[in-house]
Amino acid sequence: MSSTPSVTVHYAQAILQAAERLALPLPAELRALGGEARIPLARQDALWEAFCSASSDPLIGLRLGCALQVGHLDMVGALLMSCETVGEALEALLEYYPIVGEGGEFSLQRVPGQVRLVYQPHYQVRREERVEAVLASLLHMTRWIAGNKLGSLQLSFSHAARGELASYAGLLDCPLQFEAADNALLFAEADLRVPLIQANALMREHLRGLADSLLERLGTQSLAVRVQQLLRQHPRWGKERVAEQLALSGRHLNRKLAEEGTTFKLLREQVLYQMAEQLLRESPRLSEVAERLGFSDESAFAKAFRRWSSMTPGQFRQGQSE
Structure with missing residues (x-):
């Protein structure tokens, strides 16, 4: 297994299947997944770039997310289905999402009467399309595993x-907010108690054992991801x-990161750039x-931000407000 941040091959296959359905031409080298279990994140970036560039549809990522099935989430999809309630499935997602992909993080935020499943992406390539794919897939799968018994979910x-708001509404059928503080799927607190239609305690425990083993192997190998997680929590920390x-x-950290094809400086700048935006x-x-x-001061930050983003x-900020 590769030691670099990666995603499950099933997620990459979903993109290839969508490209085939839409007759979108993709480079042959990106179509050949071979027998590997996981795809390096850099190759996934190239696949997304080719997929979106080949389509003239600005909502191509959203449409892909709506078409994703439980099987595209590897064993995590089956594990979520086997949970007793929506709340238990969300907790399982927080624990096991790196198995699906290490390109972003999920967290839960609770406010009176509401729970927010927040998604923070770490990639830059086709960021908006990929975020829409992730949240659209979660919206549709959550509705499905709960037997369409949830209240009014929001994104x-x-x-x-x-694209056109009417197109979003037709695909998602839920209240939407754009240019928000974060990317999130919002639940009513009462929805966490809704039972899932395929709950299975024996299957759940079996899948948890398999997922724990895979997560342990993945965690010990994805050093770059662990470094980025620490830096997001403590952006002032240096290498030592x-x-x-x-x-x-x-x-030793330098040497191990070099083996993964990256450096501490590069990882830190990626994290700071994402947090700055x-x-x-x-x-x-x-x-x-x-x-x-x-x-040290505003000038030093402005100089770094200009280097990152031109x-x-x-x-x-002006571009965000237009």
Whole structure:
């Protein structure tokens, strides 16, 4: 198994199947998945770029998400189906989502009367299309495994609408919010108690054992993902502090990351760039963004942001408001 961040081959197959249905031409080297169980995230990036470039439909990612089936989520899909309630399935998703893919993270936020399943992507290639695919698939699968007995689910996207609102409504049939603070699927708190139609305690425990073993193997190999997770929690940390948390020396961390084809500096800059974009959308003062990300002052942050994005923080915010 590759030591780099990856996704299950079944998710990649879903993209290839959609391309075939739509007669979209994809490079032969991207169609040949071979017998591998997982696809490196970099190759998944190339597959998404080719898939979206070959289509003239701005909602191609959303349509793919609506067409995804439980089998495309590897054993995690079957595990979620076997849970007793929607709430239990959400907790299982939080624990086992890296098996499906290591390109993003899920978290649960609880407010009075409502629960938000928040998705934070870590990739940059075709980000909006991929976020729409993830949330659309979760919306449809959640409805299906609950026997369409849920209340009014809602979706929020941090980006602007990519097409006509009527097209979104026809595909998703739920309240929508764009240019929101985060990407999320929103549940009424009461929906967490809704029983699932294929709950199976024996199957669930069997699948949990298999998933635990796979997650353990995956976790010990995806060092880059673990580094990024620590940096998102502690963006001020340097290499030595992160290495200490991973029970490694700084030199050993460098060597292990090099084996995965990356560096600590590159991972840290990717994380800071993603966090900077999110913070700038939330509109705190520039000095606060710089301070939270560990920069000495606004000028140092602005210089770094321009290097990452080829625009100033002000230009980025202006583009978000248009």
